Amino acid sequence: MSGENQRIRGGIPRVSNRVMNLAHLLDQAARRFPDRDGFVWGERSWTWAEMSARAQALAAALRAHGVEKGDRVLVHAKNCEEMWISLFATFRLGAVWVPTNFRLVPDEVAYLATASGAKVFLCHADFPAHAAAVRAASPNLALLASFEPAAFAETSVGALIEAHAGAEVALADVEYDDPCWFFFTSGTTGRPKAAVLTHGQMAFVITNHLCDLTPATTERDASLVVAPLSHGAGVHQLVQTARAVKTVLLPGERFDAEIAWTLVQEHGVSNMFTVPTILKMLVEHPSVDRYDHSSLRYVIYAGAPMYREDQKYALKKLGPVIVQYFGLGEVTGNITVLPGALHEAEDGPHVKLGTCGFERTGMQVQIQDDAGAEVPYGQQGEICVCGPAVFAGYYENPEANAKSFRNGWFRTGDLGFMDPEGFVYITGRASDMYISGGSNIYPREIEEKILTHPAIAEVAVLGVPDPTWGEIGVAVCVPKAGAVVEEGELIAWMGDKVARYKLPRKVFFWEALPKSGYGKITKKMVREELEARGLVSAEGLRS
Known part of the structure; x- marks a missing residue:
């Protein structure tokens, strides 16, 4: 476009589209x-x-x-x-x-x-x-x-x-x-x-x-x-x-x-x-x-x-x-x-x-x-x-x-979603959502609740295949230094904090969650680690 008198919509001329070189x-x-x-x-x-x-x-x-x-x-x-x-x-x-x-x-x-x-x-x-x-x-x-x-x-x-x-x-x-x-x-x-x-x-x-x-x-x-x-x-x-x-x-x-x-x-x-x-x-x-x-x-x-x-x-x-x-x-x-x-x-x-x-x-x-x-x-x-x-x-x-x-x-x-004042709230990635028993479940909501537990430092929740429910939730948690928490105890603690159908069916405790090169916890990497440890397969949870 530069150097020529170009025409754009509405008949308004644009002589040049030159900008500053960022260097x-x-x-x-x-x-x-x-x-x-x-x-x-x-x-x-x-x-x-x-x-x-x-x-x-x-x-x-x-x-x-x-x-x-x-x-x-x-x-x-x-x-x-x-x-x-x-x-x-x-x-x-x-x-x-x-x-x-x-x-x-x-x-x-x-x-x-x-x-x-x-x-x-x-x-x-x-x-x-x-x-x-x-x-x-x-x-x-x-x-x-x-x-x-x-x-x-x-x-x-x-x-x-x-x-x-x-x-x-x-x-x-x-x-x-x-x-x-x-x-x-x-x-x-x-x-x-x-x-x-x-x-x-x-x-x-x-x-x-x-x-x-x-x-x-x-x-x-x-x-x-x-x-x-x-x-x-x-x-x-x-x-x-x-x-x-x-x-x-x-x-x-x-x-x-x-x-x-x-x-x-x-x-x-x-x-x-x-x-x-x-x-x-x-x-x-x-x-x-x-x-x-x-x-x-x-x-x-x-x-x-x-x-x-x-x-x-x-x-x-x-x-x-x-x-x-x-x-x-x-x-x-x-x-x-x-x-x-x-x-x-x-x-x-x-x-x-x-x-x-x-x-x-x-x-x-x-x-x-x-x-x-x-x-x-x-x-x-x-x-x-x-x-x-x-x-x-x-x-x-x-x-x-x-x-x-x-x-x-x-x-x-x-x-x-957005509230009437224009504030935006992220509920999760579309790719993170899973469907259990016909209900859409968004891991972000569950993760927020789990992190209020005094013994949990990090968590990732994701859906895995299940022959009965289609998919079920799995939580991978990292306890805080020196803290000890049991699976049953954590799920029971969550009982009055999230709807029953949203509760993870299985909780694993790891020393750390895998992170991307930019320091993010990604569900893809957590899923790959679950598979590498033999805990999950393409069919679902392994017994």
Whole structure:
């Protein structure tokens, strides 16, 4: 469209659909605050000017290897400075950043390489098997480089940056719908799909996050990264770059709550992005009481609803600084928000228990029935959303696009309802619901009840086949440290808390629940573990 006087509906002319290249955010930070630290990792730090220079050098190196606008740059790495630099280098060229979850196995990463049509592969030195799998699946790669030197790579990202030090690379011209990021879904119901995020969409997302999640954020703030930059944490840190906020990485490969609280105190961290399981670990670790975290203004949790008992405990430890948002990767988190001021520490008649908040600024949420019609307030249906934060669609996947969009609405696959004030309540995933004796049962409701038991730390409820009832409920519980609870005792305790037909028929007690690479408890992984332990088969419970 650019360069021509195009006509759109209603006869209104559109001369251009050009937007800012997102790499300009780093340029802006470097111009305004060249000598302020922009990135801290262990004992090392980089100023905004250094980060901008390194991003331009890597962009020059990628360009020298044939990377052009629209090409895909596959990145498989643990959180590190060079991984983050690769995002801005890729954006600068108008290419597409394709990060993976570093916990994926080699064959899964090889699939992402072919599914995305990656032109180059940047792989952490710790993953030679992944590099070999991608090389075998994509023999025509223009470049295989490693984060830190590695024998499997042609060169390292550090060497590429050093070889092109001082290079100046102009920002590629981009339009609103030009892709910048393939955000792969977690693949909980099959093969991961590449959600196409665009420069124009992400510019709205950044503005929206600043408006709804971390208002009044400035260069004097600091943000701690406790989750993989490949997904939600990466979006959050891109938002922080827009305000020249210092990003602080955990120094080790594994999450460590005490180190996290040490860094909060040391850097005066004011915000962080988490998922409920990580937030739970942070506030339940005894170190939370040994370090000063009064600098925190926004502790954002997303990815899954937080159980009420966990929410109350987090408020007790941190105060009214936790912020919830609901949103899938396809909508980059922009569906609802529950600000800190609306998080109540105690239950009461005025508390909207279980809500994930109200519509994000500029977004519209509608609860729809199976035919796509809006349902009345209080009635359950599928949560659907429209607005500028919705992604462009799945890359080369028309079948998935047809299933996910209806009449312009994106279908989240989550079930819920809306109250008359516009607050949304999630009752579960459509795929989590099971039918027992003809009745629809939503595990979320049962899980909330079980977690009020003083001995239970975590729980997952799911349906398994049953020859009599069609399906029955199974609960997998993790007791709190030192606690002991018996199956019969727990089921009896639940007797007056949920309807009898909703009671789990079997309860298992494990030391831990399996979690995805992003810290989520997924029913798919719990079911796979039940099968691996020989407790459940395709026919149902094993005796």
